[in-house]
Amino acid sequence: MTRPPSADTLVWVGYCRAGFERDLARELVDRLGGEVIEATENAGYVRVCAATNEVRFRVAVQDLTFARQLILTREAAVQLISNDRVTPIVDALQAFMVLHGIDHVVDCRVEYPDTNDGKALSRAAKAIEPRLRERLAANHQLVGHAKFRAMVFLTPDKQARIGLADLHLSANDPLGIPRFRMPPDAPSRSTLKLAEAIHVFLGSGQDEAMQPDMRAVDLGAAPGGWTWQLMQRGLRVTAVDNGALKGDLVDNAMVKHLRTDGFRYAPTVPVDWLVCDMVEQPARIATLVAKWLANGWARYAIFNLKLPMKKRHEEVARCREIIGEAMEEAGKSYILQLKQLYHDREEITGFVMLPNRKARFAHHLAAHHLAASDEARRVGRPAPTGRKTGGDHARVAASAFSASPNTTLNTSSPSASVAAKKPALNLSSTLPRAAASPWSAKPLPKQKKRR
């Protein structure tokens, strides 16, 4: 900081995997134009102030590769030294809500960093949370339709950061960590990685995006955790790996195992899904995924990028560029998100899709950007405008997408605007589960043989 922050300076607290504080701090500074206040290695969180207090609720956790959760706080912390820990928290929260003109919250959470030191605070958090909830309820400040959640973030130095999380722009899961049970029949623990990716990237649209009888290719499939996830959802999978598949996947009618090189394999007919978990240089994987989508071999992809290097931020930017350039060259609209999931260690997971008029679940991805634009109007700045075709929402969402560094929505074709036209739907209740894949019929032209 060039000057110390005042007690009222707005400060973002971002949670991350321990060891990734510098990466998250850098992302937040890029996004907010502010400065790092705290980014201690292995703390499991960072604190960054924005360049101006105007940004308020304009940044979404979905926009950031390395953030699990994002809450807005002020610099002044509550010291947890007296026996009554709840009253000072309630007082600070009331003051913060007044500052932002917020009368109600949907609920409250008391959280802590996902580190050994942080977990030692879980008992205190469990004790404080219900009492805070009681006090908010007694003040008639808890309402189901509120847009914010009250957040208290405890740190090992016995301080509590009091804040708010916009429901559209923050993670819903406690600590920003979705929990999954390890399915006993799955061949490997990495099955949880794909389960989490589907939950995070597709949300309520997963029944639409992954339908029974769709086709998928899994590159680097062995021993089969990802293939198993796809098969559980009724997809037919070509599993490409020289290694052996395990368990239920062996001699399974839903799975075709090909012992070949994932970089050389090309499908004979287009498939719906490409998933890829090969251990390789990230740029090579990004190039391969981009080729599949640009060639029309698949229209959705989930892929893992291993990041053992020091310059992770640069590597992520490079992969984003590789995919962006390939898609632009092919004249395809696309949505791209890169995220370090809870089950990712020194790696991140990517999702890319080609939206079309039928892909209604793209609204899930657009929703938080629409909310961000609403906030822009509320604080008196003009909402961004873009293409002249499509409705108001389409224009706002399209330009918000392209302005966001993590979620890229390329709008070179009208279909992208159409995809972002309406707010999120609960697709699981509106769509038939077993629609036939529109992508499985048309054969691809033969690929030229490599010399």
Ligand SMILES: C[S@@+](CC[C@H](N)C(=O)[O-])C[C@H]1O[C@@H](n2cnc3c(N)ncnc32)[C@H](O)[C@@H]1O
């Ligand atoms: C991390 S493991 C995949 C785990 C798998 N996703 C699961 O859920 O069980 C990486 C796999 O990629 C495979 N692999 C690496 N390079 C490959 C290549 N060029 N072609 C095919 N498979 C490859 C390895 O044999 C290994 O089985």
